[in-house]
Amino acid sequence: MVYFDNAATTYPKPLTVRNAVAEAMNNYGANPGRGGHKMAVETARKIYECRGALAGLFNAGGEEDVVFTSNCTASLNIALKGVLRGGEHVIISDLEHNSVLRPVHTMAKAGLITYSKAEVFEGDFERTLASFAKEIKKETRMIACTNGSNLTGVVLPVKELGALCKEKGLLFLVDAAQTAGTLEIDVRESNIDFLCMPGHKGLYGPSGTGALVTSKGGLLSPVYTGGTGSMSLISEQPGIMPDKLESGTVNISGIIGLLAGIEFIKRRGLDKIRGHGLKLMKALYSGLSQIDRVKLYTNPPEMGAHLPVLPFNIDGADSEKVAEKLDKSGFALRGGFHCAPLGHRKLGTLDTGAVRVSFSVFNTINEVEVFIKYVEKLARKL
Amino acid sequence: MKKQAINLTSVTYAIKAQNLLKKYGIWSSIGKSGKNVKGVGCGYSIFVKDEHSAAAINIIQQNKIRILSVEAKEE
Structure with missing residues (x-):
């Protein structure tokens, strides 16, 4: 078989990724961040290593700015539903995947927010930027857009859009479903507040992995609340990152496989x-x-x-x-x-x-x- | 041997603190906080030798990692 469906998920996965998943199953079977025994701490260390690898790849502030999720859609929902408040306006592009369109549309249909679509001009960053700028109004809180289309492969001017957001005081969310592991993404240089990605595409990790990279965790209301292994006696969700947004046990073998995927792309360049x-x-x-x-x-x-x-x-x-x-x-x-x-x-x-x-x-x-x-x-x- | 337990909020910060201390040549180990620190329940601590505790606390604080409390531990 010749596999040309890599925008859906990459296949095959590198041998190092497959081996890492098997090793995780054999040697890192404990729950990270819960117990204090050796295997729990060693497993937590591997998870932390992957946070560090992602933070490094995208120039995030620190390991605590990396939230593990189950896929890019989960990351997008956590960010969009966590930060948008009643009456606010969001600008998306006319190339969005349903993973951005549907959460935004659902919130709009419920009367919570409004949204506009900015036109993307293939290969013309200036016109695309102007088209986003044209949609900004006083209620606008955020630009939420794909870094590159999953259908046409057309790339959006993320750095320029980030500068626009900074200038206008807007939040900037980027859906890096097709670009994490392919394009250089620097969250600080591009003023990206929420970078959402799958682990199983260009990062060559297993399915069931994803991440939200953000230094603005403080702004988000958690979509999921529950056990985090920290501050167990208080009923409120802990405010510390990444625990605030990471309830429940993470996908241990998936994340350890993802770490191997990130190392693979770093080696290759x-x-x-x-x-x-x-x-x-x-x-x-x-x-x-x-x-x-x-x-x-x-x-x-x-x-x-x-x-x-x-x-x-x-x-x-x-x-x-x-x-x-x-x-x-x-x-x-x-x-x-x-x-x-x-x-x-x-x-x-x-x-x-x-x-x-x-x-x-x-x-x-x-x-x-x-x-x-x-x-x-x-x-x-x- | 006397040790100090530096009680932190989570395992992420405990590993972060341990990695930082390692860069400064301070050896530490990680474990669960021994008791209900500040009444909030589960947390993680890093354990350092008594003579390194002042430097360790200083490094951790300089890197903006929240310390819940510090307590002496007998090993």
Whole structure:
């Protein structure tokens, strides 16, 4: 099988990650932050190490600014629902995944907040920035946007948006579902208050892992409350971070696997990872653009403007059908709507959906070349 | 040997404190706080030798880690 569905979750995971999960199951079986026995403390130390690795990767203030969650959606919900108050206004982009759109829309439908959508202009950071600025009003509390689209791979100007938020006194939330482990993200340089990410995509950790990186934990009301292993005799949720936002036992083996994933990408280097993705994407774009009936929706991929994610369609064919045919030929990729209704509306693909190719460090140029030949064959047949 | 227990709020801060002390050459161990510190229940402590306790407390405070209390421990 050739796996091109890495925007959903990366596969395979590095051997070091798989080994780390097994080692965690064997040697770090105690509950971190609860008991005081050796294994509990050693397990807590591994969890802490992963907090440190994430804090280092994103230049966060400290380990306590890293909250472990079950996935990026959980991180986004904790941040959005934790900080937004009645009557406030949020600006999202017109490329948001449902993980941002739905929490915001749900709160708006309940009459708690209002929200606007700012248009993103592919490869044009200035126009995108102006489009966000245009939506700011006196009730606006936050800009909450993706760092890069899970459908089109289009990158948003996070650094510039962070500067805008700082200037206007707004909070800034970034959904790094597709960019954590791919793009350089510096929460302090980009004034990011809430950085939300999955552990199982570009960070190459196991599924069931995610993180919220924030120095603004004090602003958040916890969505979940409960046991934290700290201050057990008081009924109030402890205010200390990360305990305040991290009730219940964390995913120990997942987090230890995530630590190995972060070490993997650090060894490989983000530059090299980006370069590899772009090389494959350029080859794919060039090959697909020469096939009759294949429709592409974005400009040719460029460093800094696109992620290794590309939607396409075969004219007149349903995207799910194309994905199904490709699956039978040994290619795993995703058709349909990718939990991204806003993006599909923008592309004009609300009827057909799109077939999405997304790469990881393990994909090769040979796989891309073979894939292009299969698509060519399929486009003739369908 | 006499030790001092520096009682902290959570295991995260206990490990953070221990790592900091290590950088300054101060050896410490981590364990649960021995009693109901300040009436709030579970917490973690780092244990340092008596002669290192003043320096350890100073380092921990300088790094803005909240100390709940300090108490002598007999080992």
